Amino acid sequence: MSFVTRTLAAAFLALPLATQANANCDAGETKVVMSIVTALQGHPKGETALALADRVNSQMNGRMCMEVYGNSELYNDIDVFQAMLDGKVQMAAPSLSRFSAYTQKLQMFDLPFLFDDPIHAMDFLATDAAKSLKNEVRPAGFVGMGFWTNGMRQISATRPLRKPADVAGLTFRVQPSDILEAQFRLLGADPKRLAFSKVYDALASGEVQGQQNTWSNIYTKDFHTVQSGVTESNHSYLGYLVVMPQAFLDSLNPTDREEFIGLFELTTHEYNRFAFETNQLRRQDILDEEVMVVRLTDEEKQAWRDAFAPLYDQFSGVIGQDLIDAARNAKQK
Ligand code: LMR
Numbered sequence: 001m002s003f004v005t006r007t008l009a010a011a012f013l014a015l016p017l018a019t020q021a022n023a024n025c026d027a028g029e030t031k032v033v034m035s036i037v038t039a040l041q042g043h044p045k046g047e048t049a050l051a052l053a054d055r056v057n058s059q060m061n062g063r064m065c066m067e068v069y070g071n072s073e074l075y076n077d078i079d080v081f082q083a084m085l086d087g088k089v090q091m092a093a094p095s096l097s098r099f100s101a102y103t104q105k106l107q108m109f110d111l112p113f114l115f116d117d118p119i120h121a122m123d124f125l126a127t128d129a130a131k132s133l134k135n136e137v138r139p140a141g142f143v144g145m146g147f148w149t150n151g152m153r154q155i156s157a158t159r160p161l162r163k164p165a166d167v168a169g170l171t172f173r174v175q176p177s178d179i180l181e182a183q184f185r186l187l188g189a190d191p192k193r194l195a196f197s198k199v200y201d202a203l204a205s206g207e208v209q210g211q212q213n214t215w216s217n218i219y220t221k222d223f224h225t226v227q228s229g230v231t232e233s234n235h236s237y238l239g240y241l242v243v244m245p246q247a248f249l250d251s252l253n254p255t256d257r258e259e260f261i262g263l264f265e266l267t268t269h270e271y272n273r274f275a276f277e278t279n280q281l282r283r284q285d286i287l288d289e290e291v292m293v294v295r296l297t298d299e300e301k302q303a304w305r306d307a308f309a310p311l312y313d314q315f316s317g318v319i320g321q322d323l324i325d326a327a328r329n330a331k332q333k
Contacts, residue, residue, distance in 0.1 A: 022053075025065035030252065032056065032066040032244075032260075034091040035080050037196045039220035040070035042282065044150045044275035045093055045240060052267040059263065063256055066091075072197035078176070084245045085141055093148050093240040097177040103136035104318040110179040111315065112235045112308035114327050118151050118276050121237040124330035125149075129323060134241065143249055145242040145264055149272045150214045151279040152234040156227040157210030160294055164307035170209040173199050179315055180212075187307060199223065214238050219282035229292030233304060242268075 025031045034053070040046035046068075053066040075083045077094040081101070084092060096109040108114065115121040124130050125147045134144030155161055157170055168188035174180040181191040192208050196217075202208045203226040211223060212235075218224050242264075249257060287293060296304070316324055 022067040022069075025067065026062070029061075029063060029065040030256065032064065032091055033074075033089045034066065034068045034093075035074040035083065035089045036068065036070050036093055037072040037077050038070060038217060040068065042278070043070075043216045043220050044271070044278045045148055046070050047274075047278065048148055048267060048271035049093070051271055052264060055263045055267060056260065060256065060259060064252075064260060072195070076195040076197055078195070081140075081142075081243075084243070084248075087245070087248070090248045091145075091242065091244050093242045095150075095175060096237075096239055096241055097175040097180060099137065099241065100177060102140050102142075103133075104178075105133055105136060105320065105323060106241065107177050107179050107315065108319045108323055108327065109237050109239060110177045110183070111311060111319075111324070112183060113305050114324065115152075115237045116331060117234065118149055118237065118239075118279075120331045121239060122149055122272060123332055124327045125239070127326060127330055129326040130330075133323075137241070137243055138246070141246050142243040143246050145244055145261070146268045147272075148240040148242055148268060149275040150216060150238045150240065151275055153212045153214060153236045153238055154218065154230050155210065155212045155233050155235065156218065156223060156230040158206075158228050159209075160229050160292065161210075161231045162294055162296070162300060164304055167210065171207075172210040172212065173202055173208045174212075179311060182311055182314060183308060186310060196221075200226065203227065212236075215279040215283040215286065219285050224286050224289070224291045227291075229294055230286065231294040231296065233296065233301070235304060235308070 034049055036045055036049055038045050040050055049068045053068050056064055056066040074089060077098045080089065080092040080094065083089050096106045099106040115124070137144050157167065159166065161167060164187050167184065171190040171192050172184045173194045174184065174191040176193050184191040194202055199211055200221055200223060203211060203223060213223065218230060224230055252260065312324070
């Protein structure tokens with residue numbers, strides 16, 4: 001481990017450690033079940049969810065309790081919306097690419113190279129323009145509680161990818177977003193929509209040859225073990241909108257609701273800051289397994305930027321040029 005990695009690891013370990021996914025909820029407690037598709041331990045979303053559950057279970061003991069199920073154990077990120085409306089689960093954090101049934105605007109995060117890094121994305125998420133995006137899910141019966149962060153997507157395949165033309169002819173797994181599909185079509189590759197839980201098997205069997213994801217998603221799901229390498233492209237931001245059913249929140253007594261939202265906001269604020277470090281640790285885990293990581297020169301990165309540029313004209317209408325400009329302007333000089 002390098003000094004930097006050790007220091008980051010130490011900083012992360014200094015956070016209160018969440019120890020168990022599921023409390024034994026007592027009779028009479030109002031239960032919040034959260035369903036997520038990623039790993040729990042060692043993952044930005046999983047660790048944040050566990051920390052929130054720990055706080056709810058200790059600080060609201062006797063009134064509310066929270067259980068977290070990871071690794072798509074309960075639902076995938078599409079089915080979970082209906083499961084919430086049916087009262088089967090009360091919280092989910094689907095990635096921002098998963099909301100196209102409710103709004104086209106959240107797809108903006110899929111635009112390649114809109115955000116330079118997760119700090120830039122988080123600076124945008126703190127603006128009024130971004131906060132208003134949370135309301136896009138209200139008409140469907142959900143409350144957008146807040147944004148959780150993961151990190152930047154990297155791209156991998158069964159052959160090393162250094163230039164955009166290298167992806168031509170391959171099939172890439174994508175999340176259900178028109179921009180992610182268009183991104184691969186633009187380069188002569190085929191996109192295939194698949195649930196996160198199906199990606200490893202699809203890569204291993206050759207059903208798809210490539211994928212794009214954050215270091216933490218790649219490592220905790222072993223995608224790197226069935227790819228020839230990972231290109232450190234940092235080309236788009238993957239984050240989450242945490243949602244709860246409006247009807248459930250309305251059913252809470254005002255004191256409990258306020259306290260739960262307070263714990264949610266505190267945990268969000270505290271753990272979003274560690275997502276970058278968590279991804280750097282998972283990147284190091286991948287390097288430690290001697291997987292090839294392709295690092296791009298500035299010129300090579302510019303070639304990917306140029307190749308994806310037409311997506312901006314194609315999608316600025318559905319997203320809104322004002323939002324794209326707000327995202328660009330959120331970068332701290
Ligand atoms: C994916 O489907 O690749 C991601 O949305 C998974 C996640 O929740 O990070």
